[in-house]
Amino acid sequence: MKLTGSQIVTECLIEQGVTDVFGYPGGQVLNIYDALYKAGDRINHILTAHEQGAAHAADGYARATGKVGVVIATSGPGATNLVTGIANAMLDSVAMVAITGNVPTHLIGKDSFQEIDITGVTLPITKHNYFIKDINDLAPCLREAFQLAKSGRPGPVLVDIPKDVQLATAEFTPEGVVPRLPERKSRDKRFDEAVKLINECQRPYIYIGGGVMSRNLGDEIIALSEKIDGCIGCTFMGLSSVPDSCNRFLGMQGMHGHYASSMANKKADLIIGIGVRFSDRATGNTLKYAESAKIVQLDVDRAEINKNIPVDVALVGDLKDSLSRILEAVDKKERPEWKSEIEELKKEEALIEKTNLENAKGLHPKYIFDVINKYKTAETVVATDVGQHQMWAAQFTRFTKSRKFISSGGLGTMGYGLGAAIGSAIGTGEKAVLVTGDGSFGMNLNELATAVTYNVPLVIVLLNNGVLGMVHQWQNLFFGKRYSNSVLDRKTDFVLLAEAFGAKGERTDNVEDFERLFSEAMKSEGTTVIEVLINEDEFVLPMLPPGGSIDDIIVSIPKEDKQ
Amino acid sequence: MSRYVIAVYVDNKPGVLTRVSSMFTRRGFNIDTLTVGEIENPAYSRITISLSGDEYTKNQIVVQLNKLHNVQKVKVLADESAIRRELMIIKMKNNPHNRAEIMAAAEVYKGKIIDYSVETISVEVTGEPVKIDAFIELMKPLGILEMCRTGIVAIERGSETMFSQEL
Numbered sequence: 078m079k080l081t082g083s084q085i086v087t088e089c090l091i092e093q094g095v096t097d098v099f100g101y102p103g104g105q106v107l108n109i110y111d112a113l114y115k116a117g118d119r120i121n122h123i124l125t126a127h128e129q130g131a132a133h134a135a136d137g138y139a140r141a142t143g144k145v146g147v148v149i150a151t152s153g154p155g156a157t158n159l160v161t162g163i164a165n166a167m168l169d170s171v172a173m174v175a176i177t178g179n180v181p182t183h184l185i186g187k188d189s190f191q192e193i194d195i196t197g198v199t200l201p202i203t204k205h206n207y208f209i210k211d212i213n214d215l216a217p218c219l220r221e222a223f224q225l226a227k228s229g230r231p232g233p234v235l236v237d238i239p240k241d242v243q244l245a246t247a248e249f250t251p252e253g254v255v256p257r258l259p260e261r262k263s264r265d266k267r268f269d270e271a272v273k274l275i276n277e278c279q280r281p282y283i284y285i286g287g288g289v290m291s292r293n294l295g296d297e298i299i300a301l302s303e304k305i306d307g308c309i310g311c312t313f314m315g316l317s318s319v320p321d322s323c324n325r326f327l328g329m330q331g332m333h334g335h336y337a338s339s340m341a342n343k344k345a346d347l348i349i350g351i352g353v354r355f356s357d358r359a360t361g362n363t364l365k366y367a368e369s370a371k372i373v374q375l376d377v378d379r380a381e382i383n384k385n386i387p388v389d390v391a392l393v394g395d396l397k398d399s400l401s402r403i404l405e406a407v408d409k410k411e412r413p414e415w416k417s418e419i420e421e422l423k424k425e426e427a428l429i430e431k432t433n434l435e436n437a438k439g440l441h442p443k444y445i446f447d448v449i450n451k452y453k454t455a456e457t458v459v460a461t462d463v464g465q466h467q468m469w470a471a472q473f474t475r476f477t478k479s480r481k482f483i484s485s486g487g488l489g490t491m492g493y494g495l496g497a498a499i500g501s502a503i504g505t506g507e508k509a510v511l512v513t514g515d516g517s518f519g520m521n522l523n524e525l526a527t528a529v530t531y532n533v534p535l536v537i538v539l540l541n542n543g544v545l546g547m548v549h550q551w552q553n554l555f556f557g558k559r560y561s562n563s564v565l566d567r568k569t570d571f572v573l574l575a576e577a578f579g580a581k582g583e584r585t586d587n588v589e590d591f592e593r594l595f596s597e598a599m600k601s602e603g604t605t606v607i608e609v610l611i612n613e614d615e616f617v618l619p620m621l622p623p624g625g626s627i628d629d630i631i632v633s634i635p636k637e638d639k640q
Numbered sequence: 641m642s643r644y645v646i647a648v649y650v651d652n653k654p655g656v657l658t659r660v661s662s663m664f665t666r667r668g669f670n671i672d673t674l675t676v677g678e679i680e681n682p683a684y685s686r687i688t689i690s691l692s693g694d695e696y697t698k699n700q701i702v703v704q705l706n707k708l709h710n711v712q713k714v715k716v717l718a719d720e721s722a723i724r725r726e727l728m729i730i731k732m733k734n735n736p737h738n739r740a741e742i743m744a745a746a747e748v749y750k751g752k753i754i755d756y757s758v759e760t761i762s763v764e765v766t767g768e769p770v771k772i773d774a775f776i777e778l779m780k781p782l783g784i785l786e787m788c789r790t791g792i793v794a795i796e797r798g799s800e801t802m803f804s805q806e807l
Contacts (some may be wrong), residue, residue: 200659201666204710209656225709380703383696
């Protein structure tokens with residue numbers, strides 16, 4: 078059948094199994110929005126308050142569901158407003174397709190109204206992008222965009238469509254959902270070396286990241302840890318891929334990682350990195366990272382091998398394949414000494430946590446997360462923004478299912494959380510929890526309008542300490558307590574603000590009230606904002622100082638040194 | 641630091657060169673020369689990149705190039721087996737004092753006089769980059785008006801080709 082470019086866009090989306098798209102209309106996508114209107118019974122469009130919110134929503138939707146997130150924006154400012162969201166998806170390897178309109182081809186290059194070379198702008202922050210000049214390329218490129226976004230290491234792909242291409246017509250035949258591209262299998266020689274290293278090691282540390290989440294390999298990871306009697310630690314991006322109830326799981330390691338996890342990483346004689354990229358936030362000083370350990374790395378992206386940390390053996394290829402073969406080939410072996418060492422580390426960690434709770438100035442955020450853990454279900458997504466609250470969430474939230482922790486890791490995007498939480502709630506149909514801070518929330522709180530309009534089931538826990546907490550912490554520790562521009566002397570009343578948007582607003586400064594408010598909010602419909610007042614001098618601990626190694630770990634800070 | 645030549649087969653499409661060169665900027669890799677041209681199959685172009693760098697840089701460039709969707713094949717050409725050529729056109733002042741010397745040098749270097757006017761002589765020289773460098777050194781005292789170099793193109797000796805082994 079002959080369709081217009083705009084119809085081809087909507088038909089391709091529907092054909093690729095897309096049920097929800099996020100976006101914002103404008104001059105150069107009017108035709109696409111007209112086609113969406115006509116296809117409204119087959120595809121749902123969520124209008125956000127700002128294109129950035131739409132991009133983060135598509136990202137959160139993709140992370141929570143494992144599907145490809147889709148965002149649509151107009152040319153010029155619409156497209157540039159997507160940029161942070163696209164970069165965020167790129168750095169966290171999130172499958173996303175961004176569709177932008179552009180001025181008609183005869184106006185391209187003339188600095189026309191709302192004309193921006195968005196393929197040029199997004200070149201370094203997309204897996205690939207397309208500028209469609211010919212209507213006959215439109216459907217094949219859209220299909221390829223979906224395929225690239227979800228294949229191998231996932232990532233964002235942008236398709237820029239000039240208005241005249243949206244209006245032109247071409248023959249269109251619906252096709253099926255494009256499959257992921259097949260992955261190469263890791264080489265046998267390397268495979269044998271990896272198995273040998275695992276069999277011969279004494280202190281194995283299974284180190285999992287976003288790749289494990291992406292391929293849903295939590296069960297295989299636990300099976301491996303049991304077979305080799307090793308412990309499991311994760312990167313920030315690996316959180317929730319293995320349930321916290323797993324006794325071998327030590328949590329996140331790195332700059333603000335769990336003490337036991339970071340120390341086990343240091344003491345290990347073999348690190349088995351699976352879907353990790355050894356980011357600077359995870360390794361600290363690379364020269365001192367894992368000095369006494371051999372490293373085996375499993376990853377789908379060959380470019381991650383030896384990029385940040387030189388490894389001894391690398392298996393490049395589909396993680397599911399590599400991991401299941403490793404799992405089968407390695408010897409079952411008890412490692413009781415390592416196990417008891419780990420138990421010692423856990424005891425040390427418990428003592429450190431106890432000290433830190435005692436040193437708290439006022440309500441320690443851990444108690445907030447205890448309440449959240451108590452009232453959320455296995456299906457509840459916990460999204461965060463970026464800063465202290467994010468690290469506390471990473472340390473204290475407990476998960477039982479994969480894809481339930483949604484947060485901006487690589488880019489560290491303040492303002493990511495609200496959009497992402499909305500996207501994940503819409504994607505899963507479940508109530509979501511957003512943990513945010515007063516700084517991050519201020520960046521994109523306009524999306525409260527979206528949450529209220531679509532009656533999104535959402536509980537927003539706003540930890541308000543009146544400062545840009547993480548900046549404040551660094552300034553306290555490393556800049557002689559000179560709090561340059563980190564004190565938010567704002568007069569915002571978040572309860573009134575929530576109500577102005579049509580949401581429910583609550584405020585508390587104690588955990589008893591919080592428990593009551595949170596449990597009620599989890600039961601009620603729609604969106605609730607609970608502002609929790611906490612002390613500005615509470616620190617995220619442990620902490621590896623910037624550029625430092627695990628030897629420089631700061632585990633606690635006396636109460637009197639905090640102001 | 642060693643010198644490398646990397647040959648890259650890419651889709652012959654608009655914007656592909658930008659994607660390749662943008663990756664170099666983005667990752668902080670410095671390149672010495674970059675040339676690009678169509679090959680026997682018009683669907684593809686061949687980019688030849690020469691650079692100085694350590695083993696880490698070379699390996700990173702290869703894997704990062706391979707990640708680009710429009711890159712079809714990447715190969716590092718081994719220094720000992722690569723035939724490397726470059727072409728230069730150099731425009732010299734033409735006067736009675738240097739004319740004979742330019743002509744003599746061009747002959748020794750198997751260069752060609754490709755333009756001759758009352759005031760200028762233009763010479764084309766082809767060969768290994770070191771040969772071109774040497775010719776430029778000879779010309780410097782004689783008054784160079786303008787010059788341009790193509791950058792390196794390279795191919796392997798013998799039966800070895802871009803596609804004869806898996807990377």
